[in-house]
């Protein structure tokens with residue numbers, strides 16, 4: 379990831395060059411700053427509940443046995459909705475403040491960290507990470523549009539699945555009709571483009587390519603319901619893929 383630092387007293391002709399933070403750094407800053415208020419925002423609470431319900435509809439979660447990773451867990455709104463249906467949940471996020479709120483909430487509810495905990499880490503998909511835990515379900519809600527490379531993230535997440543485990547991704551897209559009526563305006567306002575590489579939402583083809591590239595099989599994609607984001611109309615979708623059994 380190219381990240382150039384300009385030093386004081388360093389004279390160059392290309393001073394008009396604008397320095398952009400990478401997406402991970404911008405996301406950390408943004409989500410750290412809003413960590414203490416997210417859980418009080420009924421829009422985000424309701425969205426996470428809808429995402430969780432749709433995940434519960436497509437996978438037979440079992441509270442006795444299902445081990446879940448909630449990737450890009452933020453303060454844990456999705457985790458909270460999935461928790462009654464899982465044996466344990468590990469939340470992962472790059473925003474330390476969000477992870478702190480997640481873990482504070484867990485401890486206030488009197489839950490054991492073995493059942494539900496979050497860790498702040500930028501996962502690579504390598505041996506030794508997350509104590510070498512492997513998951514029945516990796517869930518990721520409302521976050522794919524924040525990732526610079528969905529191919530890399532999907533490959534990384536597939537690493538953490540058990541054979542036969544499933545990746546469940548919910549995020550935003552637009553139908554052809556929604557695209558037509560929106561004209562040239564993006565689904566996610568361009569003012570968020572420093573946080574969101576995919577301001578027009580994800581596409582089914584893009585998701586399918588990422589899941590295929592990660593070696594996941596039985597790809598399924600479905601539109602769930604209409605959603606209004608900062609005034610723009612989009613559609614919530616769910617993508618599902620299975621890690622082949624060996």
Ligand SMILES: C[S@@+](CC[C@H](N)C(=O)[O-])C[C@H]1O[C@@H](n2cnc3c(N)ncnc32)[C@H](O)[C@@H]1O
Nearest residue numbers: 405409426450451452455456471472473519521
């Ligand atoms: C919209 S929030 C997620 C909401 C949450 N999944 C829910 O359903 O309540 C997006 C999250 O993605 C996280 N994020 C962005 N880029 C990331 C990355 N590369 N790795 C892990 N988390 C990331 C942000 O810190 C933020 O907490």
